[in-house]
Amino acid sequence: MKSIAIxxxxxxxxxxxxxxxxxxxxxxxxxxxxxxxxxxxALTSPMVWLGLGLYGASAVLWLWVLSRLDVSLAYPLxxxxxxxxxxxxxxxxxxPFSWLRVAGCTLIVVGVSLLAMDA
Numbered sequence: 001m002k003s004i005a006i007x008x009x010x011x012x013x014x015x016x017x018x019x020x021x022x023x024x025x026x027x028x029x030x031x032x033x034x035x036x037x038x039x040x041x042a043l044t045s046p047m048v049w050l051g052l053g054l055y056g057a058s059a060v061l062w063l064w065v066l067s068r069l070d071v072s073l074a075y076p077l078x079x080x081x082x083x084x085x086x087x088x089x090x091x092x093x094x095x096p097f098s099w100l101r102v103a104g105c106t107l108i109v110v111g112v113s114l115l116a117m118d119a
Contacts, residue, residue, distance in 0.1 A: 005068035008061055009077045015058035017084040021092060023051030076116035079109050 026047025033041070042048045065074050082105045089095040 001068060005065050005074075006077070009065045009069065009074050010080065012058045012062045012065060013078055013081045014084060015054050015061070016078075017081050017088060019051040019054035019058065020085050021051075021088050022047050022054060024089070024093060026051060073116065076112045079112035082108050 026045035026049075027038075027042060086101060086105055090097050
């Protein structure tokens with residue numbers, strides 16, 4: 001049962017990363033518009049709604065994960081989202097690759113891994 005919960009936790013992280021990418025795609029490049037126009041654009045964008053739906057699904061599934069795993073084990077898995085989201089941003093959104101960003105993500109993952117080892 002524990003391995004199923006860990007697998008589902010990883011799936012939740014992937015859903016959350018996909019949500020970020022969908023919402024970014026839905027919002028497009030910054031246009032310099034005022035706040036009201038930005039939110040109106042968000043409310044009418046199918047990709048933003050897809051992203052919100054993915055977030056919602058991830059949150060609902062995460063509740064099941066938390067009911068089966070210690071939060072000190074489950075939450076460090078969320079750090080994988082930094083790596084996945086950065087990779088998807090580079091690969092699918094054409095965002096710039098930077099070794100400095102890779103180093104930052106590596107430090108986050110190493111730090112959270114150390115915390116998880118002490119849990």
